[in-house]
Amino acid sequence: MDHNDTFRELMNKLRAPFPKEVQQPRSDGHGTYIPIAYYLERLNEAAGQHWSHERVGEPVFYDQDRLVHTVVKVTILGRSHHGEGFSKYQVDTSGKMINRHYAIRSATKDAIRDALTFFGMKQDSLSTDKRKEVNPKITKVDPQLNSERTCIKCNKELSIEEIENLLNLQIKFDYCTEHLPKHLRKKK
Amino acid sequence: MADINNIVLSGRLTADPELKYIDKGQSKVAVCRFFLATEDPYGKTSFIPIIVWRNYAEAVANYLTKGQEATVVGKIQSRQDKENNRTFIEIYANEVKYGPKVSAEQA
Numbered sequence: 001m002d003h004n005d006t007f008r009e010l011m012n013k014l015r016a017p018f019p020k021e022v023q024q025p026r027s028d029g030h031g032t033y034i035p036i037a038y039y040l041e042r043l044n045e046a047a048g049q050h051w052s053h054e055r056v057g058e059p060v061f062y063d064q065d066r067l068v069h070t071v072v073k074v075t076i077l078g079r080s081h082h083g084e085g086f087s088k089y090q091v092d093t094s095g096k097m098i099n100r101h102y103a104i105r106s107a108t109k110d111a112i113r114d115a116l117t118f119f120g121m122k123q124d125s126l127s128t129d130k131r132k133e134v135n136p137k138i139t140k141v142d143p144q145l146n147s148e149r150t151c152i153k154c155n156k157e158l159s160i161e162e163i164e165n166l167l168n169l170q171i172k173f174d175y176c177t178e179h180l181p182k183h184l185r186k187k188k
Numbered sequence: 189m190a191d192i193n194n195i196v197l198s199g200r201l202t203a204d205p206e207l208k209y210i211d212k213g214q215s216k217v218a219v220c221r222f223f224l225a226t227e228d229p230y231g232k233t234s235f236i237p238i239i240v241w242r243n244y245a246e247a248v249a250n251y252l253t254k255g256q257e258a259t260v261v262g263k264i265q266s267r268q269d270k271e272n273n274r275t276f277i278e279i280y281a282n283e284v285k286y287g288p289k290v291s292a293e294q295a
């Protein structure tokens with residue numbers, strides 16, 4: 001098998017649609033998204049040691065929108081694409097960003113996901129009916145709605161388990177396990 | 189003896205409540221803020237800012253949604269914004285009774 005065949009086979013694995021179960025509700029309540037963890041899992045399964053990423057330039061902070069923006073170059077078997085990523089962040093009372101490294105890491109992962117779409121990896125799963133629920137106006141203008149969900153108190157990126165837990169408890173604000181208020185932990 | 193400062197107010201939420209955490213010493217304190225649209229007998233609507241603190245803020249912010257009816261019991265307070273020297277009048281709620289939830293279409 002030559003190099004091109006390997007690349008083609010790898011891309012086929014990468015581009016296969018995601019199962020419906022991986023979809024998670026967005027934090028704004030409009031439709032669903034696929035958490036980055038599933039993209040990375042897929043990428044590692046398909047490409048293993050054949051992929052790498054590097055951040056291009058320094059992260060840019062948009063204070064007014066409380067967004068951090070990063071550019072990342074993803075290389076798979078010698079071919080590269082750039083991706084752009086965004087992440088929301090929280091500030092303390094003096095206006096200083098909380099846990100800067102969490103915010104940057106979250107934006108970097110979002111950029112990897114963006115780069116993967118240039119390799120032809122799909123943004124959505126098999127289900128097409130779900131997509132109708134997504135408000136097209138919102139998805140177009142607001143890149144942060146595609147970004148990872150982060151804790152309202154510490155900016156830490158939420159794991160899939162944490163998001164599912166919030167959903168089970170019907171909590172609409174994003175909390176990591178550590179910062180989830182005790183009095184909200186009991187389901188009503 | 190302290191002066192009287194009691195407020196009872198009912199109305200509808202104009203938007204989803206906002207929840208923020210502010211630094212108080214070493215810890216973070218939750219503050220929930222929302223506006224109640226309250227209508228007088230002549231049909232004039234006022235938009236009243238409501239503040240809820242601490243654990244109760246987290247619960248109220250989680251439960252209330254845009255368009256929902258709510259009754260608030262609390263006190264009225266003024267707050268000075270040091271930056272532009274403006275005064276804000278706000279209701280500090282110590283009790284919030286939730287009305288029925290509204291569906292997404294009605295909100």
Ligand SMILES: [Zn+2]
Nearest residue numbers: 151154176179
């Ligand atoms: Zn947290």
